[in-house]
Amino acid sequence: MPRTIDAGGRLQRYDTRTRDGDLLTRTVLTANERFAVMLGAMAALPVDTDRLVREFGALVEEGIDPGLAEDILVQMAAYIGFPRAAAALDAFRLADLRRPPVDDVATVSDEQRYEAGITAYAQVNGTALATIRAAFGDLAGEMIDLTFRSFGDVFSTSSQPLPLRQLATVAALAALGGAAPQLRFHIGGALAVGVTQRKLVEAFIWVQYLAGMPAAYNALVELKQALASGSDAPPAYE
Incomplete structure (x- = not known):
């Protein structure tokens, strides 16, 4: 029986109306903030x-800075795992038609990596390490050491502003799903470093487009919980 419904056309119309008509006309996020949100969320999916190359290609056409994109995608390794982060970085490089740069890898000790990790993470939440040690230190102390060494590898090497990186992180965790405590923590961290409530909501509007309504509304639940728990939020919804 021949198809009478142009599903592909309908989906394309939805994309055009939602992305171009609804989302790209909004001005709450700067271009770089929007890029960070989209990179984090798409990498998590x-x-x-x-498809990822095509989606990243649209960002390239919009003028995304390759350095910003690579910094954000490297950071995502801590939240969505190395395979997805590496695949996203490969896809971005394909979309950008750039030769992968050759890293000049300096010799750094595990202790230096760990110290860099806790120093960088303290910018988001100064009590995070103590809280994690108290909760899991007797069960998985070595895992905590590895966690913060990995943060040293990805957090301390980024040149992007911390609020921008937090927007990327919350977008990735919201899109990833199943990470409610971590999402709430990083929403609190985002508020603490100056990301406004309005910009967080705007990030979740993009998450709705990229990962679906349940992911976006679950993120709103965590935002309300973070605010209710006394996060260092800006006083106004601005």
Whole structure:
């Protein structure tokens, strides 16, 4: 029986109306903030490489700075795992048609990596390490050491502003799903470093487009919980 419904066309119209008509006309986020949100959320999703290359290609056409994109995608390794972060970085490089740079890897001790990690993470929440040690130190002390060494590798090497990086993180965790405590923590961290409530809501509007309504509304639940728990939020919804 021949198809009578142009599903592909309908989906394309939805995309055009939602992305171009609804979302790209909004001005709450700066261009770089929007890029960070989209990079974090898309990297977190189980999207095939061809689609990811096309989506990142749209960002390239919009003028995204490759350095910003690579910094954000490297940071995502701490939240969505190395395989997805590496796949997203590969996809971005394919979209950007750039040769992968050759890293000049300096010799750094595990202790230096750990110290860099806790120093960088303290910018988001100064009590995080003590809280994690108290909760899990007797059960998984070595895992905590590895966690903060990895933060040293990805957090301390980024040149992007901390509020921008927090927007990327909350977008990735919201899109990833199943990470409510971590999402709430990083929403609190975002508020503490100056991200406004309005910009967080705007990030979740993009998450709704990229990962679906349940992911976006679950993120709003965590935002309300973070605010109710006394996060260092800006006083006004601005």
